[in-house]
Amino acid sequence: MAKSRTQAPSKHGRRGYRQENPYLRRLLIILSLLFTILMLVLPLVIVIYQAFGTGWDRFWAAVTNTFTLKALYLTILTGSFAVIFNTLFGLTAAWALTRYSFRGQGILITLIDLPFAISPIIAGLIFILTYGRLGWAKPILDEFNLKIVFATPGLVLATIFVTLPFVARELIPVLTARGTDEEQAAVLMGAGFFRVFFKVTLPHIRWALIYSVILCTARAMGEFGAVSVVSGHLRGKTNTLPLHIEILYNEHHYNEAFAVSAILVVTSIVILTARSVVEYLSRREGDDVR
Amino acid sequence: MKKSFIVLAFILAFLAYSGLGAAPVSAAEIEITNVSYDPTRELYEEFNAAFQKYWKNKTGDDVTIVQSHGGSGKQARSVIEGNEADVLTLALAYDIDEVEQAGLVAKGWQARLPKNSSPYTSTIVFLVRKGNPKNLKDWGDLAREGVGIITPNPKTSGGARWNYLAAWAWADKQYNHDEKAIIEFITKVFNNVLVLDAGARGSTNTFVQNGQGDVLLAWENEAYLSIAERPGEFEIVTPPTSILAEPPVTVVDEVVEKRGTRELATEYLNYLYSDEGQRIAGKHYYRPSNPEILKEFGQYYDLSTQLITIDDPLFGGWATAQKYHFSDGAIFDKIYTK
Numbered sequence: 001m002a003k004s005r006t007q008a009p010s011k012h013g014r015r016g017y018r019q020e021n022p023y024l025r026r027l028l029i030i031l032s033l034l035f036t037i038l039m040l041v042l043p044l045v046i047v048i049y050q051a052f053g054t055g056w057d058r059f060w061a062a063v064t065n066t067f068t069l070k071a072l073y074l075t076i077l078t079g080s081f082a083v084i085f086n087t088l089f090g091l092t093a094a095w096a097l098t099r100y101s102f103r104g105q106g107i108l109i110t111l112i113d114l115p116f117a118i119s120p121i122i123a124g125l126i127f128i129l130t131y132g133r134l135g136w137a138k139p140i141l142d143e144f145n146l147k148i149v150f151a152t153p154g155l156v157l158a159t160i161f162v163t164l165p166f167v168a169r170e171l172i173p174v175l176t177a178r179g180t181d182e183e184q185a186a187v188l189m190g191a192g193f194f195r196v197f198f199k200v201t202l203p204h205i206r207w208a209l210i211y212s213v214i215l216c217t218a219r220a221m222g223e224f225g226a227v228s229v230v231s232g233h234l235r236g237k238t239n240t241l242p243l244h245i246e247i248l249y250n251e252h253h254y255n256e257a258f259a260v261s262a263i264l265v266v267t268s269i270v271i272l273t274a275r276s277v278v279e280y281l282s283r284r285e286g287d288d289v290r
Numbered sequence: 291m292k293k294s295f296i297v298l299a300f301i302l303a304f305l306a307y308s309g310l311g312a313a314p315v316s317a318a319e320i321e322i323t324n325v326s327y328d329p330t331r332e333l334y335e336e337f338n339a340a341f342q343k344y345w346k347n348k349t350g351d352d353v354t355i356v357q358s359h360g361g362s363g364k365q366a367r368s369v370i371e372g373n374e375a376d377v378l379t380l381a382l383a384y385d386i387d388e389v390e391q392a393g394l395v396a397k398g399w400q401a402r403l404p405k406n407s408s409p410y411t412s413t414i415v416f417l418v419r420k421g422n423p424k425n426l427k428d429w430g431d432l433a434r435e436g437v438g439i440i441t442p443n444p445k446t447s448g449g450a451r452w453n454y455l456a457a458w459a460w461a462d463k464q465y466n467h468d469e470k471a472i473i474e475f476i477t478k479v480f481n482n483v484l485v486l487d488a489g490a491r492g493s494t495n496t497f498v499q500n501g502q503g504d505v506l507l508a509w510e511n512e513a514y515l516s517i518a519e520r521p522g523e524f525e526i527v528t529p530p531t532s533i534l535a536e537p538p539v540t541v542v543d544e545v546v547e548k549r550g551t552r553e554l555a556t557e558y559l560n561y562l563y564s565d566e567g568q569r570i571a572g573k574h575y576y577r578p579s580n581p582e583i584l585k586e587f588g589q590y591y592d593l594s595t596q597l598i599t600i601d602d603p604l605f606g607g608w609a610t611a612q613k614y615h616f617s618d619g620a621i622f623d624k625i626y627t628k
Contacts, residue, residue, distance in 0.1 A: 133372030134392075150373040232373035233358045234323060247359070250491045251331050252519050254499075 047265055050258035062248075062256035063263060070236045071244035072263065077152065078227075078240060079220040082159040086216050087209070090167020095201075097168075098175040099183075109172075115164045123161045124229020127154055150232035155240060158226035163216045170212035174205050207282035214278065218271045222264060321354040322551050322558060325375035327362040327448055327537070328491040329512040333574040334379070340570060341561050345554070353554065361489030362448030369394065369542065376546050376555040379539040381448020381490075383407075383600075384608035386540055394544040408536035409562035410576035413597055414449075414456045416527040417497065417506040417513040424504045428529045429460035433478035438503040440485055442493045444615075444622050448537070449490040451616060453507040455605060456533040458615075459598045463531065477625045498524070509535070511575035514590065534597035 052059050062068060093112060097105060115123065131137050131148035141148060148154045182204075186196045202209075224242040231238040239247065241264055248257035326334060338355040345353045358365065358373070362381035369375045370392040378395070380386055383406070389395050400407045418426055424437055432439060442450040457479055458472060465471035484503050487493040490512055497506035498516045506513070513526050539559050546552040561567045568578040572587040584591075598604065605611040615621050 128371050131372075133370065135372075138372075147372075147374075149371070150368065232325075232368050233360055234373075235357045237356055250328075250359075250495065252515075 044265060047258050047261050050255060051262040053258070054255045058255055059259045059262075062253075062259035065256070067236050067239070068241075068244060068260055068263075071239050071241045071260075074152065074155065074239065075221055075241040078155045078159045079217060081156045082163050082220040083213055083216050085160050086163050086167050087213055089164065090169075090171055090212065091209070093168040094171035094175055095197075097172055099180060112165050112168050115162050120158075120162055120223070120225025121229055123226040124158055127157055127161075127226075127230050149230045150234070150238060152238065154230035155227050155238060158230050159220050159223050162223050162226050163219045166216035166219065167209070167212040170208050170215070171205055174208040175201075178204050207278060207285070211275065211278050211282070214271055214275050218268060221267055221271075320351055320551075320554065321356060322376035322555050323356040323358065323374060323545075324377050324379055324558075325358045325365050325369055325373060326379040327365060327381040328359055328489040329449070329494075329509050329515070330379060330537075331357070331359050331491075332515065333511075333571060333576065336574070337562070337567060337570045340566055341558055344561060344566075345557070355558070359491075361442065361446045361492075363446045364488065374545045374549075375542050376549065376551050377539060377541055377559055379537070381535070381537050382451060382608060383536070383538045384451075384612045385448060386538055387608060389542070394542050395540055396543045399540045400538060402541075403539065403559060404563060405579045406536055407538040407540060409539060409559075409567065409579055410537065410571040411579060412510045412535045412537065412576055413528075413532045413595065414452050414507060414535065415510045415513050415532065416529065417508045417516055418504065418525050418527055420523055420525060422525055422527065426505050426527060429457050429479075429531070430464065430475075432457065432482065432505065432507075433475055434482075437482050437505065438484045439479065439482045439505055439507065440487075440493050440497040440503040441483055441507040442490050443486045443488055446488045447490055447493075449509050449512070449535075450493075450507075451612075452509075452533055452535045454615065454622065455600070455611065456529075456531075456598075459533055459602075459604060460529070460531050462604055473621065473625065476621075480625055510577070510591070514575035528592040528595050531596045531598065534599045536600070 093108070096102075097109060128149050129135055131141060131154065135149075137148075146153070148157065182200050183196050186200045191199065222242060223240075224246075227240055228243055228246075231240070231243055233239060233243060233247070235247065241260060245257050245260050245264070248254075248260060324334060324338075334355075334357055338357070341355070342353055345351060358368075358375070360368075362385045365373075366378070366380060366385035366388050369378060369389055378386055378389065383400055386395060386399065390397060390399060396402075403409075416426055418424070424431070424434075426432065426437065431437065441453050444450040444454050454476070457476060461472040461475045465475065485493070485496045487496055490509060493506060494508065494512055494516055496502050497508075498520060506516075508516070510526075510528075513524075517524050517526065539562060541552065541555045541559060543552075546555050562571070563580070565580075565583065568580045568583040569586070572578045572583060575590060577591060578584045578587065584593075600611060601607050613620065
């Protein structure tokens with residue numbers, strides 16, 4: 001953002017670009033607008049329309065249905081665990097990767113990105129193969145009477161897996177750009193690790209941290225693929241909201257499916273608004289997260 | 291100072307938010323899990339309510355029945371991998387055989403309950419669009435050029451295997467056991483398949499909701515359900531020959547032993563054979579296995595259809611049929627990769 005403003009201002013200010021080819025400019029704007037409307041806005045409007053298609057009462061009944069509420073609770077539960085874990089992991093990994101140099105650093109950076117590249121079904125299957133009834137960890141789990149897959153822990157693990165890169169990926173560039181000068185100064189003045197972290201590092205990265213947590217939450221709430229594999233689809237027990245929507249749809253309960261979808265759509269809008277607020281606040285303080 | 295306060299507040303808010311989620315939703319209840327196949331959702335919704343009432347009257351206990359639905363083969367797989375089902379109510383015996391081989395169900399399970407452990411049966415019919423514009427009357431019509439067929443994948447769906455075998459049975463008669471001609475016919479049929487979903491319900495949605503194809507090869511109950519959902523849009527064609535699909539049920543021994551639910555789970559399955567259970571099955575367009583109650587629902591079903599069973603010498607039971615037709619590299623694979 002800030003960069004483009006400082007780039008070569010011509011005599012006519014930003015007009016210089018327009019004069020180059022006004023038709024191309026219009027065409028590109030119209031194309032991207034059209035694409036956004038057809039691919040995003042229209043379908044979302046239809047979801048909301050379908051949700052209320054048979055009236056407020058049916059909408060409310062679908063949203064307050066026991067299974068919907070249990071699914072919502074489960075989604076919030078798995079999402080919270082995933083976000084808390086990934087915040088801690090993201091901070092640790094970003095700190096380790098930018099503040100120390102060690103052998104295998106490059107490999108670690110690549111590995112953090114793996115969940116972005118890997119298909120969620122594979123993520124689900126790895127957990128089944130590891131913690132399932134035929135998995136190699138099964139005897140250990142039985143020893144402690146633990147159940148991972150086809151139960152809540154499996155859902156949490158799958159969600160953590162797919163959202164793993166969010167926090168670390170956001171923090172690494174910020175920490176790298178900041179450098180270590182201030183922290184070294186703090187250490188020289190006798191500050192301990194936690195004092196340095198909370199007084200020096202955290203204030204600099206806090207917007208990036210909040211921003212990444214918000215994105216991570218959005219992804220965790222909507223996760224379908226990996227969670228579907230480890231869930232077993234036990235209604236009221238291992239059904240998160242996205243899985244519940246699929247079930248409702250498959251049961252010919254179209255309006256109910258869209259009513260529950262509306263919960264997720266509204267959540268996404270809240271999350272996106274929060275993101276914009278964070279972007280605005282961070283820019284005002286000069287710590288542009290984007 | 292102020293800044294770190296904001297961060298702290300954020301973290302606290304998050305912890306409170308997650309703490310809130312950790313509150314228990316319900317107290318402990320007796321609970322059994324029924325892992326079932328795709329089209330039985332509505333059936334078990336009603337049956338479970340009836341059974342809960344029955345069990346409450348009998349013992350005074352409240353029982354919760356957790357349902358899981360999906361393609362039959364996929365569901366069997368998930369139970370083998372550790373999805374703890376007290377009872378399995380699947381589309382065909384072979385899928386339960388697989389669970390038996392994995393050591394979860396006792397050998398000879400199918401003899402434990404009456405009628406091959408199948409409290410209800412069904413058959414395969416054609417669901418076509420109103421007026422039957424492609425004039426599809428019998429299996430032979432499916433091989434015609436330009437007919438768009440919707441069926442699930444026999445590799446993952448029980449219903450789809452019944453579809454395939456019903457077509458095979460027709461062709462066997464038509465071509466006088468000439469296997470080459472039968473395979474040629476089946477190949478033509480599968481060349482006409484437009485969408486191969488993983489489960490029966492997915493296929494129904496493809497045909498009914500998304501308007502794909504001219505004919506859906508469907509469970510009879512699934513076809514009636516679609517007609518009930520969208521009256522006036524579809525017709526059912528019952529071909530003169532089809533297959534008697536026997537969806538079996540069983541208690542999963544490993545799980546009920548571990549959880550101590552054998553008595554409840556067994557009673558649950560027995561109740562499927564009771565008059566009330568049979569009528570609920572009939573109401574959801576399954577053919578009750580009790581002949582008296584089947585008659586009560588005679589107006590739905592074309593009882594003149596000649597139904598061949600899986601134990602007919604043509605197929606020789608599920609183990610043989612599965613190996614011959616559907617295992618890796620067997621006939622279906624050859625047809626579908628052609």
